[in-house]
Amino acid sequence: MDTHFPFVDWFRHASPYINAHRGRTFVVLVEGEALGAERGEPLIQDLALLHTLGVRLTVVFGVRPQVEAALAADNIVPERANGRWVADAAVMRRVEQVAAQQRLWLEARLSLGLPSTPLHGVELSVVSGNLVTAKPLGVREGVDFDHSGEVRRVRAAAIDGLLDHGSLVLLPPLGFSSTGEVFDLDAAEVARHAAVALEADKLILLGESDGLRDEQGTLLRQLPPHDAAPHLERAAPDGELARHLQAACAAAREGVARTHLLSWRNHDALLGELFTRDGVGTMITRQRYEQLRPATLADVAGLLELLEPLEARGMLVARSRERLEHEIDDYLVIERDGMVIGCGALQLFDRTEVAEIACVAVHRDYRGGARGERLVEALEQRARTRGVGALFVLTTHTVHWFAERGFCPASLDELPPLKRDAYNHARRSKVLFKVLD
Incomplete structure (x- = not known):
């Protein structure tokens, strides 16, 4: 009597995508909410799986909820303007502490190799560092943003060298200046700039939303940046979807072939999007002419x-x-x-x-x-x-x-x-x- 294993059929259907993704460069943004929830461990295992399948992987991680919790615990209420907080000395100190803690936690999870874990037998080299150059936002509309900054340059050659040697690259939402300062950055912007600088094949943005929907609530599987623009206008200006959609459209216009909007709440989102024909989120494709x-x-x-x-x-x-x-x-x-x-x-x-x-x-x-x-x-x-x-x-x-x-x-x-x-x-x-x- 034959025994049927459903995963075997899935594996057969996924094999063309496994071959297509091997050697490709992906930039993946994981927001802080995903790492702070129970989804964190399985998601990290999926990222490690992509690495073992030959994907050149750069992971950008967010820290917003963790920093907000640290500020609240110390009774600090940051000044906010234009969707960003003003990273003064007190705020920046918490940002740096949380980013360092998150990086160490991620490195530890990606090093896990006990026999009872999915990463058994997998040896990952995880590298982070001063790979993003930043500049200050400065004074805007009368508000001095102090150590809140924006991306100036991503050191693509250095990251490419690390990826060529088989490393997985971690990028925190921090940037460094030529004057030795550290700046707080928007994680979605770091991911976008990294994808453009690396000429990535894919930019994957994992957030709350599972993608874009039409007026009837139907998930839109694929659309160009021009058609995504109205959705950006309707999104809450300072919300996560607006930040992700803005990064996705900009990346598509700047040469990234495919950008994916996925929800970390769906445990199958990352692998389902990459290894099935229809996917599970919204893909924004660039215009070429x-x-x-x-x-x-x-x-x-x-x-x-x-x-x-x-x-x-x-x-x-x-x-x-x-x-x-x-x-x-x-x-x-x-x-x-x-x-x-x-x-x-x-x-x-x-x-x-x-x-x-x-x-x-x-x-x-x-x-x-x-x-x-x-x-x-x-x-x-x-x-x-x-x-x-x-x-x-x-x-x-x-x-x-x-x-x-x-x-x-x-x-x-x-x-x-x-x-x-x-x-x-x-x-x-x-x-x-x-x-x-």
């Missing part, structure tokens, strides 16, 4: 729409329609599905081998995907073909960004005479130069 090309007069309206918010914030000098039309041949644009999402200009000066890179801008929904770098590199190449020996930029907000790309501080005297005479002293723009190879 994008090109960098010379601008034409037909792009002027799109350029005005792109530049206006940055001009209003004082980041760029205002440019009229007439000026853009007159200088349109100086511009390169990044177009995506008919929309101008990035631009930059190379402006030459008579009888000089020095040119200006100006008006480098990327739409806020498409930042983080190296589009700014692509624009500057293309403008530098255009300059070389035109015999330009050096470039300069005038900037008030992006000094560090240009410095990281080889531009060095310079004085006004080094500018071409026409540019020096037209310099706006009220803006106090910094001057940076770069000598081309």
Whole structure:
């Protein structure tokens, strides 16, 4: 008499996905609520299983509920603004303590190898460290956020090296600055930036919600970022779903092929999404059509729409329609599905081998995907073909960004005479130069 084992059928159906996921890079966000509940242990075992199946795994973990509990125990009520708490010295001390405790707990659970446990015989190398660079939020709308920060850069090369050596990488919601400071970060933003920087095949966000639903309550299995935008507008502005959906849409626009919204409350969510045909959550897939090309007069309206918010914030000098039309041949644009999402200009000066890179801008929904770098590199190449020996930029907000790309501080005297005479002293723009190879 034959004995039927249902799991054997599941295993047979899962085998194509096991093969497809081997060697792929996944970034998984696990919110603090998942680790604080009884779901924590099985979820960690599922993550370890993915690792043993050959997935290159980076895990970002949240600490919000644990920090809130620690603050409440000490009768500390943090100031809040724009959905974030102000991480002053007292708050930051608890954030650091809880993050360290959570990291150690995760490392201990991933090291468990007793014969009675699912991880028996599995040896995992778990690595964490200063892999995320951060910058302060600063003062916004009159609120000084102190040590609340935002992601500046993810050290993708370092993480890739660790993954290549078979390690599982843990990223806490913390970032480090070049001045030796530690900043409190949003875990969803850390996951998003990590996925983009690593060019991950998947970004998986485990939270309370099991995905997006239509007006009839039916779970939406798959949709592009454009169709997900209305759901973001309806979500509670400071809620977890809004944070996850914003990260998912941004990651999709910035090059991550697939982002999954899953609920940690469903014990089968992670494996069910990855190893079954229909999945159990919502998958957001990226739109692919994008090109960098010379601008034409037909792009002027799109350029005005792109530049206006940055001009209003004082980041760029205002440019009229007439000026853009007159200088349109100086511009390169990044177009995506008919929309101008990035631009930059190379402006030459008579009888000089020095040119200006100006008006480098990327739409806020498409930042983080190296589009700014692509624009500057293309403008530098255009300059070389035109015999330009050096470039300069005038900037008030992006000094560090240009410095990281080889531009060095310079004085006004080094500018071409026409540019020096037209310099706006009220803006106090910094001057940076770069000598081309």
